Amino acid sequence: MPGHELQRRIRRLFSDNRFRRFxxxxxFGLIVVATYYVIRLIVPGRLLLYNEIVTVTFIIVSVLLLxxxxxxxxxxxxxxxxxxxxxxxxxxxxxxxxxxFTIDTLVHDVFPEFMEWxxxxxxxxxxxxxxxxxxTFHLYRHGRVxxxxxxxxxxxxxxxxxxxxxxxxxxxxxxxxxxxxxxQLEKMDAALLQPLLYQRWLxxxxxxxxxxxxxxxxxxxxxxxxxxxMSIQNDILSRRVIDTGLYxxxxxxxxxxxxxxxxxxxxxxxxFQFKRLNQSGPANLVEFFQVTxxxxxxxxxxxxxxxxxxxxxxxxxxxxxxxxIHREGSTNMHRLLGELRQDPEYRESEYRIDAMIAEIRExxxxxxxxxxxxxxxxxxxxxxxxxxVSPGWRNYIDLKANHSYRVCHREDPVIDxxxxxxxxxxxxxxxxxxxQEA
Numbered sequence: 001m002p003g004h005e006l007q008r009r010i011r012r013l014f015s016d017n018r019f020r021r022f023x024x025x026x027x028f029g030l031i032v033v034a035t036y037y038v039i040r041l042i043v044p045g046r047l048l049l050y051n052e053i054v055t056v057t058f059i060i061v062s063v064l065l066l067x068x069x070x071x072x073x074x075x076x077x078x079x080x081x082x083x084x085x086x087x088x089x090x091x092x093x094x095x096x097x098x099x100x101f102t103i104d105t106l107v108h109d110v111f112p113e114f115m116e117w118x119x120x121x122x123x124x125x126x127x128x129x130x131x132x133x134x135x136t137f138h139l140y141r142h143g144r145v146x147x148x149x150x151x152x153x154x155x156x157x158x159x160x161x162x163x164x165x166x167x168x169x170x171x172x173x174x175x176x177x178x179x180x181x182x183x184q185l186e187k188m189d190a191a192l193l194q195p196l197l198y199q200r201w202l203x204x205x206x207x208x209x210x211x212x213x214x215x216x217x218x219x220x221x222x223x224x225x226x227x228x229x230m231s232i233q234n235d236i237l238s239r240r241v242i243d244t245g246l247y248x249x250x251x252x253x254x255x256x257x258x259x260x261x262x263x264x265x266x267x268x269x270x271x272f273q274f275k276r277l278n279q280s281g282p283a284n285l286v287e288f289f290q291v292t293x294x295x296x297x298x299x300x301x302x303x304x305x306x307x308x309x310x311x312x313x314x315x316x317x318x319x320x321x322x323x324x325i326h327r328e329g330s331t332n333m334h335r336l337l338g339e340l341r342q343d344p345e346y347r348e349s350e351y352r353i354d355a356m357i358a359e360i361r362e363x364x365x366x367x368x369x370x371x372x373x374x375x376x377x378x379x380x381x382x383x384x385x386x387x388x389v390s391p392g393w394r395n396y397i398d399l400k401a402n403h404s405y406r407v408c409h410r411e412d413p414v415i416d417x418x419x420x421x422x423x424x425x426x427x428x429x430x431x432x433x434x435x436q437e438a
Contacts, residue, residue, distance in 0.1 A: 036054075172190060302375075302376075402420060
């Protein structure tokens with residue numbers, strides 16, 4: 001109908017930022033002109049230097065009142081970023097296309113403003129760490145970024161492969177999604193997931209917890225993704241170029257600390273054999289604490305990112321646990337893990353740190369395991385695919401005599417153990433097995 005078409009065109013005209021800016025500037029110009037003539041009426045015409053007084057007064061009023069008021073009103077009336085100009089009717093806008101974002105600007109300015117423009121109240125932006133092994137999650141709620149944390153391990157799981165292969169936003173409501181991808185989206189509470197791809201590199205992804213309400217969202221999301229991916233890639237490259245010397249020094253320090261981590265002495269616990277395993281990659285620290293009643297605590301601390309700082313943090317946490325155990329005298333696994341979680345180094349470290357605690361009783365064929373998260377596994381060496389433990393509660397494990405069991409962190413072997421019969425003349429292999437390096 002002609003009437004409805006006219007109304008639609010009028011609404012579209014008044015929603016266009018360029019037209020709104022023209023109206024605002026025109027209205028403000030009228031106010032400025034009116035102010036000038038009001039001043040001329042107020043200042044008595046018989047005064048000496050009348051024109052000069054009117055001009056100076058007008059300049060003072062403009063600088064102190066009119067122009068500051070204009071900026072404040074403009075910030076309230078107009079959006080902070082004119083996304084409609086870029087994703088609506090003026091896709092050719094050169095200023096935004098040429099603009100380079102730093103990571104800080106992307107996270108704290110562009111990301112929240114873009115979410116507000118999309119009409120989304122909750123979202124997460126995952127940014128690839130310069131090591132290309134982790135994603136830092138930035139949580140957005142109701143207009144601002146409220147939390148950032150290095151949490152998501154970069155793996156070749158089904159979701160990551162699907163994102164790189166498709167290169168397109170995926171929606172939970174799509175009927176033909178692979179079941180594994182759909183399950184991952186449900187765990188993330190993601191209504192829509194937009195990958196940030198630079199060539200074949202997945203530099204991050206954007207998770208929307210609700211579908212965007214803006215009519216131009218389908219065009220805006222890929223445009224934002226391309227700009228964000230380029231900014232993240234530029235940041236990674238610039239860090240590597242600038243910090244080459246620092247990385248080399250860090251590598252030398254990390255190598256020294258790695259040797260120290262592997263030289264901890266494994267105690268002789270009656271009824272058990274232990275074998276530390278060589279590994280390359282993430283740093284871990286295994287320590288044994290003897291407590292009352294023939295009990296031992298085996299504490300494993302593991303970090304994803306191996307640097308000199310990692311080793312220092314791990315040893316600091318270990319010293320904290322050592323002092324706590326000897327101060328308290330008698331404790332249990334839940335209290336020990338709870339105390340560990342209170343350590344600021346453990347909670348707020350730059351690198352993610354995971355913990356596992358095992359209670360061992362001398363000459364008793366079982367273990368009690370407590371995990372901080374699901375990144376540890378405990379399985380028989382002969383059946384590595386069968387994980388015997390779960391995070392969140394005590395895991396009671398009956399050990400089979402002379403069977404080998406292995407602790408892994410993110411599939412990297414950490415330590416093997418075996419429950420054995422009491423030593424006798426025929427059992428001579430124990431002494432040669434304890435404390436060996438694989």
